[in-house]
Amino acid sequence: MSEYELLRIQLLKTLVQMEEKLLVCVEKEKFQSHTTVESRDENLIFRQNNPQQQAVLSVSELSDYLGVSTDCIYTMVRENQIPFIRVRRRILFNRDSINSWIHTNTPYPE
Incomplete structure (x- = not known):
């Protein structure tokens, strides 16, 4: 060879x-x-x-909960329009805080 x-x-x-x-x-x-x-x-x-684990929601879980897109959630977070917490790079939401936020931001009919 x-x-x-x-x-x-x-x-x-x-x-x-x-x-x-x-x-x-x-x-x-x-x-x-x-x-x-x-x-x-x-x-x-x-x-x-x-149910104890459901006290905290992720972005996708919150978007399902509120019936809006994840882009809408990210925009509200960026503009500080919604209560959230950051854990490193994750964005999380306390269900009770979200419910009270909904209650205070919902206009009542007169």
């Missing part, structure tokens, strides 16, 4: 090994994302069954 053919074989072996490593990484990532989805679903079920 010539030196060129040996180099070519080595290169092909290296490519196969790299492809195998890539496939392993992809499978790990799929497993981790699947596990994350399962744990998120379990957390959601836990929150729905545990």
Whole structure:
């Protein structure tokens, strides 16, 4: 065999090994994302069954609760129109604070 053919074989072996490593990484990532989805679903079920956990709402939960878009919620937060708390980068809402905010900001018919 010539030196060129040996180099070519080595290169092909290296490519196969790299492809195998890539496939392993992809499978790990799929497993981790699947596990994350399962744990998120379990957390959601836990929150729905545990009224103490429902005292705090996320942006998406509040948007469902109020019947507005998440963009609307983010705008109200940015303009300090709604009571919220920040935990690092997360924006959370106390359900009681939201209910009193709704009560004080709802115009009453005369």
